[in-house]
Amino acid sequence: YLGGSGIAACLRAGADVVVTGRVTDAALVTGPAAAHFGWGPDDLDALAGAVVAGHVLECGTQATGGNHAFFGDHDPARLRRPGFPLAEIHADGSSVITKHDGTGGVVDLSTVTAQLLYETGGARYAGPDVTARLDTVRLTPDGPDRVRIDGVRGEAPPPTLKAGLTRLGGWRNEVVFVLTGLGIEAKADLVKTQFADALESGGARPPAEVRWELARTDHADADTEERASALLRLVVRDQDADAVGRTVSGAAIELALGSYPGFHVTAPPGKGAPYGVFEARPVPAAEVEHIAVLPDGTRGVIEPSFRTLELAEVEEPPLPGPYPSGKDTRRAPLGLIAGARSGDKGGDANVGVWVRDDDAWRWLAHELSVERFKELLPETADLTVVRHVLPNLRALNFTVHGLLGEGVAAQARFDPQAKALGEWLRSRWLPIPIALLEGIDAPEVTA
Numbered sequence: 001y002l003g004g005s006g007i008a009a010c011l012r013a014g015a016d017v018v019v020t021g022r023v024t025d026a027a028l029v030t031g032p033a034a035a036h037f038g039w040g041p042d043d044l045d046a047l048a049g050a051v052v053a054g055h056v057l058e059c060g061t062q063a064t065g066g067n068h069a070f071f072g073d074h075d076p077a078r079l080r081r082p083g084f085p086l087a088e089i090h091a092d093g094s095s096v097i098t099k100h101d102g103t104g105g106v107v108d109l110s111t112v113t114a115q116l117l118y119e120t121g122g123a124r125y126a127g128p129d130v131t132a133r134l135d136t137v138r139l140t141p142d143g144p145d146r147v148r149i150d151g152v153r154g155e156a157p158p159p160t161l162k163a164g165l166t167r168l169g170g171w172r173n174e175v176v177f178v179l180t181g182l183g184i185e186a187k188a189d190l191v192k193t194q195f196a197d198a199l200e201s202g203g204a205r206p207p208a209e210v211r212w213e214l215a216r217t218d219h220a221d222a223d224t225e226e227r228a229s230a231l232l233r234l235v236v237r238d239q240d241a242d243a244v245g246r247t248v249s250g251a252a253i254e255l256a257l258g259s260y261p262g263f264h265v266t267a268p269p270g271k272g273a274p275y276g277v278f279e280a281r282p283v284p285a286a287e288v289e290h291i292a293v294l295p296d297g298t299r300g301v302i303e304p305s306f307r308t309l310e311l312a313e314v315e316e317p318p319l320p321g322p323y324p325s326g327k328d329t330r331r332a333p334l335g336l337i338a339g340a341r342s343g344d345k346g347g348d349a350n351v352g353v354w355v356r357d358d359d360a361w362r363w364l365a366h367e368l369s370v371e372r373f374k375e376l377l378p379e380t381a382d383l384t385v386v387r388h389v390l391p392n393l394r395a396l397n398f399t400v401h402g403l404l405g406e407g408v409a410a411q412a413r414f415d416p417q418a419k420a421l422g423e424w425l426r427s428r429w430l431p432i433p434i435a436l437l438e439g440i441d442a443p444e445v446t447a
Contacts, residue, residue, distance in 0.1 A: 085107065
């Protein structure tokens, strides 16, 4: 992943359009901004500000109300077709995030905060041009559908670039059994046992990985068949295509007339399919040839930054004073007062959680510890979870290592990119001070 310096060189030489290889998403902002304002590699704060603006823009309408936790706060008509965001960049690297006139969507502190937290980790956000300190970002309203970003500090980039490697991970197959009505758990146990027996009796080696997941989507006394049904998902993986192909699909089909009552599957089992695995590896920047082909055809070598700084974790900043103890609480979903956005980085997931006022921040910063996070999301209980504190954004960012296995292509879990992990967290109930719920239509306790 290259930075914006090659783009800047082409634009300075008079290019109207620059065709790149793999550059960072933020390079689409840092390159033009550096060319326009004459920034050099030592203008770290300005470059960092542009990186932050680029990160906000990189997923398009996710910055203008798309996929936003608090979408219900806005007129639905505005969100039917969100407009694309744009950044007004200033000479010092500060910016204003807004959107094209006459388009739908919303730009406010919450939509920008959500996108800042998306697919990031700690306070240091590293790139080829600069490492931006996310713990220095300040957001302020700047009028309707306008949010100002300033205060961003930059540090020298790391001495390495990120290289993306994709390899064949193996072969996988999947069958989803539909379990309807009574005795869901017993039906699931029966088909799992029968499937194992079918593989054994056929003399086949079982796949290296066999994973079952039962999704209790069923409801008691349901008024439709679909609402009466649960889904049992079987996923198998192996380095050998034959181990997950006909052997598995044949074993599943053979159960059709001799298993649980109401046996059926969502789709006929097929042959196994290959899956890829993406890995990010550091490569010394000095070993990567970065060439800019200018409008007149000359080829210029773009030298890597001569100032570098190895990445290190930032010491946790002081927390705000705790919310007053002894206040009356009520069990309610976390999402009534907190937003969240989640995503993936290889096999890891991140969940950014933010609140919109200082009192809620005093409560969240002390309440949502790693231990509480794992309690609310039991799937993470045995994994390494790291919490990062971003006071300026009233936000916590959690990195969950290994939740996604070998990454999205491996389809290791129900939500392979952790897109809805944050919404699951927001749906979880915990004691919340009643004062923080004032004016919010909180549901009655049902759990």
